[in-house]
Amino acid sequence: MPEIVPLEWTGDALRILDQTKLPLEQAVVVARTPMDVVNAIKGMQVRGAPAIGVAGAFAIALAVRAVDSSDLLRMRNYLADIGKQVASARPTAVNLKWAVDRVLKVVGQATSVADLRRLVEREATSIQQEDVAANRRLGALGAELLPPDGTVLTHCNAGALATAGYGTAIGVIRAAWEKSHTLKVIATETRPFLQGARLTAWELSQMGIPTHLVVDSAAGSLIARGEISCVVVGADRIAANGDTANKIGTYTLAVVAHENDVPFYVAAPTSTLDMSIATGKAIPIEERPAEEVLRWGDKTIAPKGVGVRNPAFDVTPARYISAIITEKGVVRPPYEEGLKRVMEG
Amino acid sequence: MPEIVPLEWTGDALRILDQTKLPLEQAVVVARTPMDVVNAIKGMQVRGAPAIGVAGAFAIALAVRAVDSSDLLRMRNYLADIGKQVASARPTAVNLKWAVDRVLKVVGQATSVADLRRLVEREATSIQQEDVAANRRLGALGAELLPPDGTVLTHCNAGALATAGYGTAIGVIRAAWEKSHTLKVIATETRPFLQGARLTAWELSQMGIPTHLVVDSAAGSLIARGEISCVVVGADRIAANGDTANKIGTYTLAVVAHENDVPFYVAAPTSTLDMSIATGKAIPIEERPAEEVLRWGDKTIAPKGVGVRNPAFDVTPARYISAIITEKGVVRPPYEEGLKRVMEG
Numbered sequence: 001m002p003e004i005v006p007l008e009w010t011g012d013a014l015r016i017l018d019q020t021k022l023p024l025e026q027a028v029v030v031a032r033t034p035m036d037v038v039n040a041i042k043g044m045q046v047r048g049a050p051a052i053g054v055a056g057a058f059a060i061a062l063a064v065r066a067v068d069s070s071d072l073l074r075m076r077n078y079l080a081d082i083g084k085q086v087a088s089a090r091p092t093a094v095n096l097k098w099a100v101d102r103v104l105k106v107v108g109q110a111t112s113v114a115d116l117r118r119l120v121e122r123e124a125t126s127i128q129q130e131d132v133a134a135n136r137r138l139g140a141l142g143a144e145l146l147p148p149d150g151t152v153l154t155h156c157n158a159g160a161l162a163t164a165g166y167g168t169a170i171g172v173i174r175a176a177w178e179k180s181h182t183l184k185v186i187a188t189e190t191r192p193f194l195q196g197a198r199l200t201a202w203e204l205s206q207m208g209i210p211t212h213l214v215v216d217s218a219a220g221s222l223i224a225r226g227e228i229s230c231v232v233v234g235a236d237r238i239a240a241n242g243d244t245a246n247k248i249g250t251y252t253l254a255v256v257a258h259e260n261d262v263p264f265y266v267a268a269p270t271s272t273l274d275m276s277i278a279t280g281k282a283i284p285i286e287e288r289p290a291e292e293v294l295r296w297g298d299k300t301i302a303p304k305g306v307g308v309r310n311p312a313f314d315v316t317p318a319r320y321i322s323a324i325i326t327e328k329g330v331v332r333p334p335y336e337e338g339l340k341r342v343m344e345g
Numbered sequence: 346m347p348e349i350v351p352l353e354w355t356g357d358a359l360r361i362l363d364q365t366k367l368p369l370e371q372a373v374v375v376a377r378t379p380m381d382v383v384n385a386i387k388g389m390q391v392r393g394a395p396a397i398g399v400a401g402a403f404a405i406a407l408a409v410r411a412v413d414s415s416d417l418l419r420m421r422n423y424l425a426d427i428g429k430q431v432a433s434a435r436p437t438a439v440n441l442k443w444a445v446d447r448v449l450k451v452v453g454q455a456t457s458v459a460d461l462r463r464l465v466e467r468e469a470t471s472i473q474q475e476d477v478a479a480n481r482r483l484g485a486l487g488a489e490l491l492p493p494d495g496t497v498l499t500h501c502n503a504g505a506l507a508t509a510g511y512g513t514a515i516g517v518i519r520a521a522w523e524k525s526h527t528l529k530v531i532a533t534e535t536r537p538f539l540q541g542a543r544l545t546a547w548e549l550s551q552m553g554i555p556t557h558l559v560v561d562s563a564a565g566s567l568i569a570r571g572e573i574s575c576v577v578v579g580a581d582r583i584a585a586n587g588d589t590a591n592k593i594g595t596y597t598l599a600v601v602a603h604e605n606d607v608p609f610y611v612a613a614p615t616s617t618l619d620m621s622i623a624t625g626k627a628i629p630i631e632e633r634p635a636e637e638v639l640r641w642g643d644k645t646i647a648p649k650g651v652g653v654r655n656p657a658f659d660v661t662p663a664r665y666i667s668a669i670i671t672e673k674g675v676v677r678p679p680y681e682e683g684l685k686r687v688m689e690g
Contacts, residue, residue, distance in 0.1 A: 023648045155562075186654065189638065191536060191560040194646055197638075201651040212652040215536040215638055217500075217561040217594025221659035224596060249562025251569055252601055259600050293534065293542075293558055297642025301539055303368045306546040307557035309531065314566035 004160035004203060006046060007054050009125065012065060014058040018045045019161055019195075023202040033066055034059040034082050041089040041096070044193060048162020049236040049272055050131050053095030057124035059086045060103045064120050070113050079107050079120075091284040092245050092313045093236040094274040099127050131164035134269035134327035135171040142172030142232065142267050142325040149182040150229025153219055156190045156247035157199035158234025158267065168234040168267040170203055172325060177209050185211045186228065188219050190247060192292040192310065216249050220256040230322075231257050235268035242318030242335025243280025244268075248311055254320035263322040270326050275343055280315035288312045349505035349548060351396050352403070354470065357410060359403040363390045364506055364540075368547040378411055379404040379427050386434040386441070389538060393507020394581040394617055395476050398440030402469035404431045405448045409462050417458055424452050424465075436629040437590050437658045438581040439619040444472050476509035479614040479672035480516040487517030487577065487612050487670040494527040495574025498564055501535045501592035502544035503579025503612065513579040513612040515548055517670060522554050530556045531573065533564050535592060537637040537655065561594050565601040575667075576602045580613035587663030587680025588625025589613075593656055599665035608667040615671050620688055625660035633657045 008015040014037060016029040029045050031037045037059035040046050046055045063082040069075050087100040106123045110116035146152060152173055156162075159170035167174065177183045185204055190196035197213055204211040214222065222228055231253055237245040244250070244266050257264040277283065290308035294300050302308075324331045324338075328345050331338035353360040359382060361374040374390050376382045382404035385391050391400045408427040414420050432445040451468045455461030491497060497518055501507075504515035512519065522528045530549055535541035542558055549556040559567065567573055576598055582590040589595070589611050602609040622628065635653035639645050647653075669676045669683075673690050676683035 024644065024646075187651075188562075189536070191534070191562065194641070197647045202648045205648045205650045210652070212654045213638055213647055214654045215561070215593065217533075217536065217597060218654060218656055218659075220597030220600065221593060221656060222654065224659070248560065248566060252562060252565030252597055255565065255604050256597055256600050259604070293560055296539070297644065299369065299642065301369075302542045302558055303547045303550045305550045306532075307555070309557045309559045309563060309567065311563055311566060314563075314569070 003165060005165060006051050006161045007058070007128065007164065009058055009128070014055065014062065016040050016046045016055065017161070019047055019199060020045050022198055032062065034063040034086060037062065038086055038089045048157065049093035049095040049234065050163040050168070050269060051161065052090060052093055053099035053271060054128045054131060054164045056086045056096045057099040057103045057127045060100060061121045061124045064117050072110065072113055072116065075113055075116060076107055079104060090286060092286045095271050098271050102127060128164045131269060131271070132166050135163055135166040135168055137327040138168065138267055138269060138325050139166060139171030139175035141330050142265065143175035143179060145265060145323065145325070145330065146172065146176040146183065147229045148180045151184045151186060151227060153186045153223070153228045153231045153253070154200060155188045155196065155233050155250055155253055157195035159200055159203040161199050161203065162234060167203070168269065169232040170200065172232050172267045173209065174207060177207065183209065185209055186219065186222060187211055187213050188216045188249065189213055190249070191216055219253055223256050223260050223262055228262055230263040230265060232265045232267055235266050235272050236313055237283050238266070238268060238273050238324065239277045239280045239283065240275045240336060240339060241279050242321060242324060242333070242339060244316045244321060245280060245283045245285070245313045246316065248314050251314040251316045254316040258320045264320060265323050265325055266321055267325040270328055270342060273339060273343060275339070280317065283315055285314070286312045348510060350510060351391060351506045352399050352473065352509065354403055359400065359407065361385050361391045361400065362506070364392055364544060365390050367543055377407065379408040379431060382407065383431055383434045393502065394438035394440040394579065395508040395513070395614060396506065397435060397438055398444035398616060399473045399476060399509045401431045401441045402444040402448045402472045405445060406466045406469045409465050415458050417455065417461065420458055420461060421452055424449060435631055437631045440616050443616050447472060473509040476614060476616070477511050480508055480511035480513055482672040483513065483612055483614060483670050484511060484516030484520035486675050487610065488520035488524060490610060490668065490670070490675065491517065491521040491528065492574045493525045496529045496531060496572060498531045498568070498573045498576045498598070499545060500533045500541065500578050500595055500598055502540035504545055504548040506544050506548065507579060512548070513614065514577040515545065517577050517612045518554065519552060522552065528554065530554055531564065531567060532556055532558050533561045533594065534558055535594070536561055564598055568601050568605050568607055573607055575608040575610060577610045577612055580611050580617045581658055582628050583611070583613060583618045583669065584622045584625045584628065585620045585681060585684060586624050587666060587669060587678070587684060589661045589666060590625060590628045590630070590658045591661065593659050596659040596661045599661040603665045609665060610668050610670055611666055612670040615673055615687060618684060618688060620684070625662065628660055630659070631657045
């Protein structure tokens with residue numbers, strides 16, 4: 001099976017597998033400027049917290065290439081400006097800011113413009129490669145938690161497409177599948193953007209993992225009927241106390257899993273941890289355009305005059321989370337201590 | 346504002362407002378045979394427990410008209426057969442069987458074929474009229490429970506379209522709105538059939554009630570944020586202990602409401618009560634075609650080979666329900682006694 005590569009750096013462009021077109025069409029957006037990347041992030045052609053982090057890092061690399069200057073100070077100021085625009089393309093996932101900050105940090109170390117170009121590209125490439133490695137590692141750790149022949153419920157897409165490759169929640173599922181080939185998956189379709197139906201089902205079917213799709217509101221009923229062994233999801237930002245922002249609907253699944261004594265796991269690399277905020281209350285929740293909810297293919301489905309609330313994420317309080325699976329270890333409650341340990345380790 | 350009339354008996358046909366086309370198109374299906382009605386029920390051109398009950402009753406009236414016989418016994422046997430086919434068009438809502446049984450009961454009282462025709466049509470018309478009256482009554486009773494200026498969350502469509510008129514859950518909302526015009530509503534879009542986006546939003550906007558639409562998985566998050574005063578839904582079947590079958594997703598909303606101390610109300614006429622079953626475990630849950638989940642407008646959204654689970658309903662255990670609002674009174678836990686009282690009263 002060919003590995004899914006959502007982002008490919010060519011040296012002068014970032015090739016972005018267009019996630020708004022999948023699975024019907026495998027189109028590529030070629031981003032040549034930082035604003036091309038920002039637009040692709042805002043338009044969700046690339047989405048998923050780790051993936052937009054990597055894209056953001058390469059946006060800085062594109063910015064370096066775009067400027068023909070030998071003035072290192074001017075270059076640094078310009079990149080800091082661009083960094084702010086890139087980091088604010090979407091507010092909830094912390095990985096975007098984390099990756100941009102990491103790249104901007106090496107900008108400060110450069111002794112010449114040529115040096116700066118080399119350092120920025122190397123750092124962005126490192127972020128990309130480290131993300132794949134982190135996912136493989138957390139996948140292996142998380143696979144230990146999964147029952148060998150159970151049914152795993154996952155929400156949205158936390159797969160290769162949402163990362164630099166391999167995936168977080170789907171990385172865990174994939175690693176478990178590779179051990180015994182007996183796992184089954186229930187994937188929620190994930191309205192309004194249908195990441196589950198379009199992306200997760202596509203990734204899992206390419207791996208040959210038996211997958212059933214459900215509408216989002218059916219997942220709770222399957223949990224109550226005893227059909228789900230555990231829930232595994234990704235994350236967009238995890239606060240110091242373990243509160244986790246993830247795709248809208250995650251909170252609801254966690255509450256229902258908790259009510260039915262079904263383990264609920266969050267799988268995320270440590271780049272998704274935001275130790276600067278104490279609890280999930282401080283995580284900004286993006287409200288996306290009404291059009292995403294109102295339009296069905298090329299038709300508007302709702303009557304005129306109806307309003308829309310379209311929060312793209314919600315926050316799951318740590319008390320509903322059985323474990324947080326990172327590349328540096330599986331963290332169990334109490335999360336304050338455990339997360340601190342993996343961040344320092 | 347003109348009243349929405351989902352079903353209209355013309356004396357020789359049942360005119361069915363096609364709910365698969367709303368709100369883009371107000372088309373009417375003219376059913377002239379019982380099988381026309383069965384097909385409209387199976388195809389969800391008419392849906393909603395009380396509405397399919399009324400449609401089923403008129404299906405028997407159409408059966409009477411379709412047969413040119415003066416043999417009363419043959420006629421009775423034929424109608425009993427048709428009754429079975431009509432009653433099994435959809436399995437979960439008990440109103441369908443209830444209404445067909447009620448019409449077949451008067452068949453037994455007829456002394457001639459002419460008498461039988463008159464009795465059957467009269468009974469079907471009574472069921473229709475009584476349903477509207479019951480909804481108005483339960484609407485008034487339920488309105489007392491709603492905070493005057495709160496935000497009510499409703500799921501699917503339990504409005505005029507789901508009944509003979511006025512609606513159950515929406516009847517409650519409407520009655521509350523008419524008192525002070527300060528209520529707001531959050532409506533879930535209700536995948537896969539989008540009854541919330543297409544039907545509930547349409548009904549509420551025609552009444553001028555401020556309404557916001559959300560994807561199903563966003564509702565829980567709004568409850569957790571404290572934005573919802575109470576939840577009101579309809580029902581397809583209520584067991585003797587109060588366990589309630591309703592549109593898939595209802596269970597999940599009830600669990601999240603319970604977790605957040607938000608009142609969760611079920612609004613239904615007593616024709617939705619099934620005292621013959623002790624608990625919700627005995628309620629058959631219809632599994633609908635995979636196509637409803639897989640297709641998006643005229644496109645298949647998911648990759649080939651992916652399976653689908655499409656349960657159309659779920660069962661909410663009585664412990665999550667704050668009150669059941671019927672036309673004969675508001676029933677509070679313990680439901681065994683209270684429901685028995687309203688059925689006998």
